[in-house]
Amino acid sequence: MxxxxxxxxxxxxxxxxxxxxxxxxxxxxxxxxxxxxxxxxxxxxxxxxxxxxxxxxxxxxxxxxxxxxxxxxxGEWSFYGLDLEVNTAVLIPRPDSELLIHLALAEAAGDNTLQILDLGTGSGALALAMAVARPQARVFAVEQSPEALAVARRNGEKLGAKVEWLEGDWFTPLDPTLRFDLIVSNPPYLASADPHLPELQHEPLAALVAGPSGLECLESIIQGAGKHLHPGGQIFLEHGWEQGAAVRKLLHTLEFQQVQTHADIAGRERVTTAGSPNHA
Ligand SMILES: C[S@@+](CC[C@H](N)C(=O)[O-])C[C@H]1O[C@@H](n2cnc3c(N)ncnc32)[C@H](O)[C@@H]1O
The missing domain is CATH 1.10.8.10 (Ubiquitin-associated (UBA) domain)
Incomplete structure (x- = not known):
């Protein structure tokens, strides 16, 4: 005994x-x-x-x-005060992403008609943090992996949060006429040969690796975002701490406005924000 x-x-x-x-x-x-x-x-x-x-x-x-x-x-982990179900189909939500949520919520103050999009939602962490904090907003979340999307849906149900879950590749499952006030994303951003991958062997590779350079997913998202943002809308992108300059360059090339990179408490560049291009 x-x-x-x-x-x-x-x-x-x-x-x-x-x-x-x-x-x-x-x-x-x-x-x-x-x-x-x-x-x-x-x-x-x-x-x-x-x-x-x-x-x-x-x-x-x-x-x-x-x-x-x-x-x-x-089988569960806490993100931004929410207890989320997790399994090996989803990335374990990181405290690093709380910086992105903090910045996005500051731009989402007090407007009941906001439309918010989370790209690559995984466990639903970002979409749910936004939906719970701004229950009047209309929140959409896109995810390529059906197994991950099933976890996100269950998390949404458990929290009683209203999110429209869509399966597919970045912007493709969205109605092309939809426009958002805020787009948030923590996409895969590691390069295929990143030396840290062995430490992350238990997490889904498709949630971590973007391609040979590590910037492929960020590029696709930035390229598609202009036509899905309302004029004056904003994008919030999490990225690797050495990718800030490349992300700013991509955003400037596509004429996004007020491009700004934000550092975490350790002083590393982790989130870049920008306003919609003038021609959007
Ligand atoms: C780094 S994880 C982030 C998960 C969650 N947003 C978070 O912060 O915990 C990236 C997510 O993007 C998804 N993803 C990868 N490629 C995608 C694509 N082309 N379209 C939609 N989602 C994709 C992955 O399956 C994964 O769930």
Whole structure:
């Protein structure tokens, strides 16, 4: 017979081989597996685990010890205060993208008739953060992977957020007459030979790699965005920290206005914003 507390301590010791926060990870895995909030583990510390509970815990622990990211072991991850379902069909939403949401929400203040588009929605993270914060806006989200789109839809349902989910390649599933006030995107932006790819082996390659240069998806989005923005509309693009100059150049070439790159708290260029071209 093993108590919750004993098993949690044992898990923590196992996790120390793969994690620099083993006690925290043991708490998350215990809570998720037992259907408790982390704080409830303390109250139940001396309760004994059933064999089913033990098997469930062992399965998640084995995955984690094999190097599977914590988000996939838990099956959910938090983004901008929203608890989102995640699985290996979707990129794990990153805190880096919260800068983009912060900038986009500042431009989406107080207008009930806004139309917002998220391109490459994955788990739905950006579309849902916008839809939850601006419930009067009409939010559209496009995703190429049907498996990812199914996760996004479930997240939308769970949060009761109204988003129009569309499957396809960037702008192609949209009615060509649709115009947006805000377009947001965190597209794939790694180059095919990026040396960091082995560290990201558990995440979907199609969510990470854009092509030989890494700029291919950003180029497609920038090329299509002009005719889908209202005059005065804005685009918000997340990109790699060394891609700011290339993204600004692409936007300037297509006559986007007020092109500006924003740095994260570490001072790295991560999000570029621009206003619609004058001829849009
Ligand atoms: C970097 S992930 C971002 C996911 C999510 N927006 C986030 O920030 O967590 C990029 C997403 O774009 C999708 N994608 C890749 N190529 C696409 C295309 N041509 N059209 C639509 N979506 C695409 C991928 O499947 C992936 O879900």
């Amino acid at each position: 093993t108590s919750f507390q004993e098993y949690q301590r044992w898990m923590s010791a196992q996790l120390a081989t793969v994690s620099d926060q083993p006690a925290q990870e043991a708490r998350w895995l215990m809570a998720r597996s037992l259907g408790l909030r982390p704080a409830e583990l303390l109250v139940n510390a001396h309760q004994f685990l059933s064999s089913d509970q033990k098997n469930g815990l062992q399965k998640r622990l084995d995955e984690r010890l094999r190097g599977v990211p914590m988000a996939y072991c838990l």
